[in-house]
Amino acid sequence: MFKPTQFLHGGDYNPDQWLDQPSVIDQDFKAFENAHLNTVTLGVFAWDRLEPAEGQYNFDWLDEMFDRAAAQKMNVILATPSGARPRWLAEKYPEVLRVGANGLRNRFGERHNHCYTSPVYREKVRQINQKLAERYGYRKNLIMWHVSNEYGGACYCDLCQAAFRQWLRAKYQTLDRLNHAYWGAFWSHEYTDWSQVEAPMTQGDQNVTGLNLDWRRFVTDQTINFFDAEVAPLRAVNPAIPVTTNFMGGNPPESHVFYDLDYQKFAQHVDVVSWDSYPNWGNDYESTAELALKTSLMNDTMRSLKHQNYLIMENTPSMVNWHPVNHAKRPGMHVMASLQEVAHGADSVMYFQLHQSRGASEMFHSAVISNRGGSHTRTFQDVTRVGQILQRLKGLQTTQHQAAKVAIVFDYDNMWALDDARAYANATKCYWATIQAHYRYFWEHDIAVELVSVHDDLTPYTLVIDPMHFLMAPAFATKLKTYVQNGGHLVGTYVSGVVDQNFLAYQGAGMADLITTYGLKVTETDTLYPSQRNAVNVFNRQYQVQDYCDLVTLTTAKTLGTYGKDFYAGTPAVTENELGTGRAYYLACRTDADFLQSFYHRLVQKLQLQAKLPIKKSTKNVAIQVRESTTQRVYFVINYSHEPTQVTLTTPLNNALDGQTVRGMQTLSGYGVLIYSEAK
Amino acid sequence: MFKPTQFLHGGDYNPDQWLDQPSVIDQDFKAFENAHLNTVTLGVFAWDRLEPAEGQYNFDWLDEMFDRAAAQKMNVILATPSGARPRWLAEKYPEVLRVGANGLRNRFGERHNHCYTSPVYREKVRQINQKLAERYGYRKNLIMWHVSNEYGGACYCDLCQAAFRQWLRAKYQTLDRLNHAYWGAFWSHEYTDWSQVEAPMTQGDQNVTGLNLDWRRFVTDQTINFFDAEVAPLRAVNPAIPVTTNFMGGNPPESHVFYDLDYQKFAQHVDVVSWDSYPNWGNDYESTAELALKTSLMNDTMRSLKHQNYLIMENTPSMVNWHPVNHAKRPGMHVMASLQEVAHGADSVMYFQLHQSRGASEMFHSAVISNRGGSHTRTFQDVTRVGQILQRLKGLQTTQHQAAKVAIVFDYDNMWALDDARAYANATKCYWATIQAHYRYFWEHDIAVELVSVHDDLTPYTLVIDPMHFLMAPAFATKLKTYVQNGGHLVGTYVSGVVDQNFLAYQGAGMADLITTYGLKVTETDTLYPSQRNAVNVFNRQYQVQDYCDLVTLTTAKTLGTYGKDFYAGTPAVTENELGTGRAYYLACRTDADFLQSFYHRLVQKLQLQAKLPIKKSTKNVAIQVRESTTQRVYFVINYSHEPTQVTLTTPLNNALDGQTVRGMQTLSGYGVLIYSEAK
């Protein structure tokens, strides 16, 4: 675990693009100081400057950057350069170029598109990483390795296909078991030899859902395998330097978790989770508070990967250059957005990028130092303001985000399987949006939430929410049952427990443990057309229902609410099951937000899960997060609106920015942030 | 012609997926009995279970299924397995894999994608078919061959291209004639050698409309040629077993006739037409009655292919898994939908599938026996109800759908040519929707309609409707003229008689016989933008006009209605021409539905084409179809609405389900069906 001595403030810096203009680099370092930056990430994509020809290394410029950073007490995060290879490498060893799902090998170009299996690429990466480790592994100001950059995508080359076959052999042992898992007799698709196995390719087979799922799992495993190979020479030299790689997620318009790699697995291989956060603040289709909710969930997701604080490795000082609309942050937004992440457990605010490139595809991505205006910009002032705040918060990086009593289950296999299932309605599956919908009440009421994987321990939580758990292994059903029997409270929904871990349908009434847990059997799932509505009668009123309605038969559960319409009107739509000392609720249909509001409100009251805060807010646009250590609590109060508002302190608190004790009503400017601390 | 001894009730069954679980198969056969199923279709896609390695056959399991079926008096329909090949076949003989229009050969995977020309594939299919014929051809309960499955698509491999060239040589004899037909001098595209001819390919030429049309014709002919080759060994063993293959069509959202193969040709090669019917009952964009109209037309289309009763080979017990929204049938809908098809001349209600697969791409397609719930489901009850009804109707399978006096011309060449014509507006051509529009009045008034091809005899019909006959051979113009001269009544429309069978434009005023028939010359076709409207003044009121307006000059016709707007206001828009003892009407523009209602109402009155039914209905949501034999008439009265309604019997009739005589007002429940018979 990475324990920073201060909040990190800095970001990606590519002096390798300015080596012929030393005065630019001089000015840059001066500007870093002015902006209160304390960290530079060096070497991302710098391979051709480090090894301009095979085996010919040039570290002079990087040595100098370490020295310059050290001279002004800046940390260095050093990247391995594997995210983009030099031309000589691709030219001499074409196998390092990725092959697409259509079987065609890439030409040189772009980035993030090497073959993860190629022994040549692995060896070349090992060599350069080893050189970097040997030369810089004991540099005083080296605080972390930034391994490669934004891993993603897949390769379909022969080497990768062979690795996939090996992976399958290790998993299934026999072809019979593979054929059974993929239900091979369907359409005469049984394998009679391992050599027949192929990834799901454009001209081949993309309809074997079990194969599709295994391929996705393999891609994660092979990526991790490559990552581990990258890390080996680094750790061999100095195991004390923590290792990370920058994860992704939360992009517009859905603020969706990253899709292609199972980060819950991957996170177990990094020392600290770091990620690149690019919400489109100020967009025209949702309120700032709405986007803040989704971004809070993304931050909670990242923190939950290791259930530890994490780092923001990249965010933008103002706008990016790849959103459909690249909109500048309004005054105050950058502080708001930066502190939001700190509030949720980030120990850094890092930027892509410190100095804008003059050409090529990212030249318009905003940076601390811009082409237009250099450091004499509004953006530079915003960055400086964040630097000042983080400096004043020094010490608080030792606090952790407060432990949550509420958990939402999120599972990659389930997401991939549900989306790939030829069933329901593709346009309305919306697994992540469903998690966002369940998250809403807690965020609006400042109640901490953790996202748990199916491998996590559920016992720390008073309430576990497990929405749309379509692909569920029997072991997890048992875990849920045990959790409830032992006093836990569980909320499940429609479209759960349908297929097993091999994407094979459960037969009959489904998993016994799930039936026991919820006290009901699902007899049908009714998929509604987008404009069709049902209703649920519950809590003395009626709420709207859309998209999905499970029809259920109760075994031990009791009915809380019933359907209002259609041929299953009057049958149970919301149920409660007492089991052992706990309770399991089943929301059989997709309700509107009002229902979830009412439902969770009752549950929170009942379970006494309310946030215990010494601060009263008057609008849902304000959200409060708590970080704490054994000795103190820190409250981050953020106004996700351009309208000023007030909060009221119910006990005197310490203003963390100036050390003053404050009490009573406090004004929050538009996009304003207040930070209070209190001794425990 | 196939003469069943009862209505068939059953469907696709794949015990080959459950051979390692005999108890499942035991339960299945028990359930078949409970559901009143009398037929199983075996062997679809079972090639790898029948011939797990080249030349090694395994028929034990299939023998057993024949025995099991026989033991409970169930018929068997036996499929040839060519719809999907085993991996060993593709591995050893890659030529069996289809090549796409981009020239790339498929890898192994999916289904329905073999090369239709490959001598190897044909030989391998011949071998397995012969084995099946020899082993099962004289089985007592074998009632039919189900050849392959849902033929479709095209192959662009060298073998297919060579076959195409042969096909063209046979058709055109000389390159000069080919060059003339394709208007080869345009863009210097003349062939100087037969070897230069190529199918329309992605990287090649897709703008020679004559070539495109011939390629479509060839694809049909080559598919039929493959089918004939499949059938040869079957018929050689026992010519008494009828042969079919399952056709397609009627899918959402347009309920369009199947596009890729000319079924009017193909039907001449099967002993009985069978098809797979998958309307999306309960959708949110049209009423149940609206979808029923389109589905009735699809059934009439299938019956009309051979002008005989036909079979439903597949439909779904509840939902499919490949619609954009997979919506369960509401209570009553399954009986309604099944009886609709019987009413239109189907002698079977067959399902895909009897037992749901546990994995792979169709695992969520509903089945008689489901993964979830097995046979203890609402769906199973719905199926059972249909089984009971069909059992009570036993004997009525000898009736044929009543002969129609109204025919609509439908032609595949015309559809393909019109859609491929670089003319008019692609978004508003809508040939099939136009046929649906003309069909409406007759369906709503329970008047039987037959869809005729250009090769059919027109003399049985009092009224022939020939909409948008863009590509028309002179021979058909002559046929129309003769038909009218001899007393027939003809309705034609805008955009007719534009090109000949080679896709060459008619010159000058067009075909003399067509001018004589309609008594007018078309001088222009005005294509309107989607939001533009004209009007027609006729029958003392004004109706809306959109999309297409022919401007015409009358020779012998007289004007019934005139245009209301634009520069051709006042010119003829609806005309009538007396010719011999018949009349030909020309609807020069695309009118709204109200006009067609008024127009056909007058025509039906005049020609006394009203349905003569002893049943009065009070809503257009109810439709009545008549089947009859020499001794009796059977009325199928179906309510295509969830609202109950009444019908009134004007003479006492026999309730076909319970044998009671009933009279006067009768209640039809929502989606309800009443079946009455009456001696002639």
Next chain:
Amino acid sequence: MFKPTQFLHGGDYNPDQWLDQPSVIDQDFKAFENAHLNTVTLGVFAWDRLEPAEGQYNFDWLDEMFDRAAAQKMNVILATPSGARPRWLAEKYPEVLRVGANGLRNRFGERHNHCYTSPVYREKVRQINQKLAERYGYRKNLIMWHVSNEYGGACYCDLCQAAFRQWLRAKYQTLDRLNHAYWGAFWSHEYTDWSQVEAPMTQGDQNVTGLNLDWRRFVTDQTINFFDAEVAPLRAVNPAIPVTTNFMGGNPPESHVFYDLDYQKFAQHVDVVSWDSYPNWGNDYESTAELALKTSLMNDTMRSLKHQNYLIMENTPSMVNWHPVNHAKRPGMHVMASLQEVAHGADSVMYFQLHQSRGASEMFHSAVISNRGGSHTRTFQDVTRVGQILQRLKGLQTTQHQAAKVAIVFDYDNMWALDDARAYANATKCYWATIQAHYRYFWEHDIAVELVSVHDDLTPYTLVIDPMHFLMAPAFATKLKTYVQNGGHLVGTYVSGVVDQNFLAYQGAGMADLITTYGLKVTETDTLYPSQRNAVNVFNRQYQVQDYCDLVTLTTAKTLGTYGKDFYAGTPAVTENELGTGRAYYLACRTDADFLQSFYHRLVQKLQLQAKLPIKKSTKNVAIQVRESTTQRVYFVINYSHEPTQVTLTTPLNNALDGQTVRGMQTLSGYGVLIYSEAK
């Protein structure tokens, strides 16, 4: 420069499609006479009729056409046939077939898709062109060469890639300079050998914006190089025959200038500009006047390429066959549309096509002589009417469009770069629409406008408008400064001067000369979401602002208007800078049309740029263009509406169609045209 002795009226004629039907050709020539056609374009796409086998030529038919044309005093424009090659050529020399951006070589088919680099293709083209030149170069009625047809597209074959590398070497000399221009250190993309350079390809690199831009420039240069090679044998035989090739542009729905080739460069290689004009008159999404405005701009663009009169080489007598909706011209529209082009400086009205083809992809494109109706059509009458008018205007072809005092800068490099910039919002960049928006006031007020390139002399203009000049070389900034200093009036806008000619960002405040010119520095560009609005307060009212807002700091400029909203409310949005004896206005944001109306109204008053016309109109639907010679002025008054209207002559004028002197109020019918002349 081409000096016709009359307005040309005629078009593409392909008797090569009718050689087996001489009577058709007889009728055609008779019809040409009836329609007052005086010119035929022969030989377009006729290669396989001219050279049916390699080295075997057949010119008999073409000889005859020259004779027939001569016999009725018709001019011939003779095409070189390179736009489509014969099959034998592609078969024997596959290198002539183009390779796509995906690296796949075309099969034979379509047209306009040869490799521009292939030495074989160049040699074959040279041979046929030389033959044509030798045989017809001194024919009396040959008035022009029509080289190839509608050049466009790109080839990515190895030959073209090698040519691209040569082009780059010539431009950059050293790899260091190339690497700097492409900012190669970004993502380790530096070249270490020229052989590594590749065009932007699908599987390769499409994110190096400098490379993308250079590739576009190369494609233009290589196309011109091919054109020059085509022309060489023609000019060698008879340099007196002018040479052109038909340009494109103005297609629906945007009426956009042609995108793929830099016509400003290309035009310097032709003797006279000619183009193919296909507006979709009568569409349902804009008024006729709106489309007329855009089409006027297109004509002005074409005239401006060489600042000379030009030719309409193709337009359609009624409808095309490739618009989404192929709508017939309403009565009067064809005269209106034809005279509009003459009014703007066209010395011809030429058609695609004189006789419709009977088959293939363009058989439904309307023609003077149609398949349906031959020459007995409304269209033929419309063409004849244009023929009569042009005949009556004989002599006026010596007039030139009046010289403009207003210029709008348009630059291809800028358009390509702006669209390719990963910045702002792709959906709202709209460079051409912005030019259309600035053009509006002048068109509506009958003030002539010239479109100038960055290489043009600005001194002839009183007012220069330079919108969204994103990519601007320092030399042009200097040109602007000099222009203003010397008394010019300049209007610039947001998003200008951002990158240099290599697509590298300007640093700091940008180009000194631009700052001096406008008297301000741009500090930020705010990109708004599509539904977001700002406002500008100016001229005592408020106007709406959308899409883009530059935030500026003034140096010497003064504020005319300020922003109405958002965090930069009150800062300058419209400014004026006095420099030397001129003034430069900066419109920092994208305003609504009302603002531009007010702004240009004031400017036109101030600069006395009003049209001085002896004709008063009462609606913006009427537009007036002036052509003039040293002795007379001709006024083209056109009503772009179906509603009749009036104009009032303020002095007596000569009706150019009948020679009568007219005065006072004159009626303009719907789509009517009045042409007056007046001695100077």
